[in-house]
Amino acid sequence: MDFTIRAATLEDCKDISRMILELAEYEKVPDQVKITQRDLEQDGFSKNPFFHGIIAEVPEHHKSREGHTKVGYSLYFYTYSSWKGRAVYMEDLYVMPEFRGKGIGKALMSKVSQLGLAAGCTQLNFTVLDWNKSSLDFYLKQGCWDVTSDLGYHCMRCEGDALEHLAQGDL
């Protein structure tokens, strides 16, 4: 099947928002999505964007059952490793179920890698849920390794009240 991979534009935010929700549903937590299409437009397409996007698009005659031609996306941003320097973080990678198995996911990831390498990055990082076996297998096949398993690094978060208290210096 033909498909194109290209940089996301402001006009893509509607479909990106749709697919973010689909990915959250796949991860069994759709009620956790608070970001709207408008937030994406502001945060991704203003002077200092907080993320960048890539879209996978198919021609009109291959559109999805519901009539969509934008069938996959990746959201990424640049980070920094105090050991190795510039890095790229792939926040989301998603292909609609009916378009899987055609190399679209791999092509999206490859594009993020290309852009990362062009920007001087030496590593690509991302997180995967431990029950997501098909994704884990896909990534291990691309030559990735599991930093949590191998080095025992745990992802931590401080949010909401805890963040506010920390800011106020309460203990």
Add this chain to the structure above:
Amino acid sequence: MANFILRKAEPKDVSDILRLIKELAKFEEMEDQVILTEKDLLEDGFGDHPFYHCIVAEVSKQHQSADGHVIVGFAMYYFTYDPWIGKLLYLEDFYVMKEFRGFGIGSEILKKLSQTAVRTRCSSMHFIVAEWNKPSIDFYKRRGASDLSLEEGWRLFKIDKQNLLKMTDEE
């Protein structure tokens, strides 16, 4: 002890920042992994689009370290994006020299970071900790941090440059 001040890092601080990065890496038994140079830190932190931000803790000359240093702690951070909740502050490195611990420097740094997070409308502060690093895990949990790897099953993955190149070649 000593009064200390916290301030934004300046280009002249890169030598101390690298020294502290290496000290922290040594503590994590990963000293040989640090390939970052002062030149990288200068280019990547103090240009038009910095890849990272840094706060340093400085003591007065009369309280300098055994080795004669006045920069005795630092935190390196940058902004990331969660498509569900928006902007986040990511804490990449956070370290206070051993001889300056127990004086509240770490707590003050964390407080300053949290204030930055709240001021810039970040919903959360994220970071990783090695599972064997019990004192740090306790320090963070006391301040309300949750362990996403344990609680939600997130595993951190990485692809290094060699495999990134391989992925882009296969296109």
